[in-house]
Amino acid sequence: NAGVTQTPKFQVLKTGQSMTLQCAQDMNHNSMYWYRQDPGMGLRLIYYSASEGTTDKGEVPNGYNVSRLNKREFSLRLESAAPSQTSVYFCASSSNSPQETQYFGPGTRLLVL
Amino acid sequence: GIQVEQSPPDLILQEGANSTLRCNFSDSVNNLQWFHQNPWGQLINLFYIPSGTKQNGRLSATTVATERYSLLYISSSQTTDSGVYFCAVESGGYSTLTFGKGTMLLVSP
Numbered sequence: 259n260a261g262v263t264q265t266p267k268f269q270v271l272k273t274g275q276s277m278t279l280q281c282a283q284d285m286n287h288n289s290m291y292w293y294r295q296d297p298g299m300g301l302r303l304i305y306y307s308a309s310e311g312t313t314d315k316g317e318v319p320n321g322y323n324v325s326r327l328n329k330r331e332f333s334l335r336l337e338s339a340a341p342s343q344t345s346v347y348f349c350a351s352s353s354n355s356p357q358e359t360q361y362f363g364p365g366t367r368l369l370v371l
Numbered sequence: 372g373i374q375v376e377q378s379p380p381d382l383i384l385q386e387g388a389n390s391t392l393r394c395n396f397s398d399s400v401n402n403l404q405w406f407h408q409n410p411w412g413q414l415i416n417l418f419y420i421p422s423g424t425k426q427n428g429r430l431s432a433t434t435v436a437t438e439r440y441s442l443l444y445i446s447s448s449q450t451t452d453s454g455v456y457f458c459a460v461e462s463g464g465y466s467t468l469t470f471g472k473g474t475m476l477l478v479s480p
Contacts, residue, residue, distance in 0.1 A: 306467055
């Protein structure tokens with residue numbers, strides 16, 4: 259099992275460019291999440307998907323869109339990148355069972371110039 | 372929404388020392404988890420502990436739900452314990468986690 263995988267690992271964008279961050283999990287989990295981590299801020303939830311075909315906003319959704327392509331894949335899109343979106347992005351997944359933890363991918367480091 | 376506060380924000384220890392990290396939360400919780408983020412950025416779950424006490428090797432955790440806090444104990448610390456420790460909670464009808472800002476731990480040889 260690869261667990262949760264994310265691509266790319268690193269990306270540099272210019273202001274106004276668009277890109278999609280990819281996430282896939284092979285644990286047959288129902289729920290998937292996108293977080294951003296900024297220095298001194300902990301992790302903040304951007305969007306989540308409780309099941310295939312559903313998505314919901316988290317704490318900081320502005321400037322992002324998501325797609326739950328199928329049960330395995332959950333992508334995050336920046337339509338017009340801004341310097342404020344410079345961050346480390348983590349994808350996570352979990353089953354809907356009680357006492358189930360979230361499993362995190364390795365992260366994508368994004369720099370917007 | 373629920374507030375999660377962790378203390379101390381930073382901690383420096385000599386190898387072999389013990390430490391206690393604290394997490395306070397502002398409302399009742401369905402779920403509380405402790406995570407460790409290693410210096411390479413990988414996040415690993417340590418405990419699922421909405422109440423009670425659990426132990427895993429040199430690490431243990433206690434959550435007193437009625438008083439809205441959780442403690443993570445690290446005994447005989449090792450340099451590999453360095454990193455950031457996060458507390459995360461789920462409350463109300465939401466199935467999402469709210470993270471604290473973390474405690475950064477540095478264990479020196």
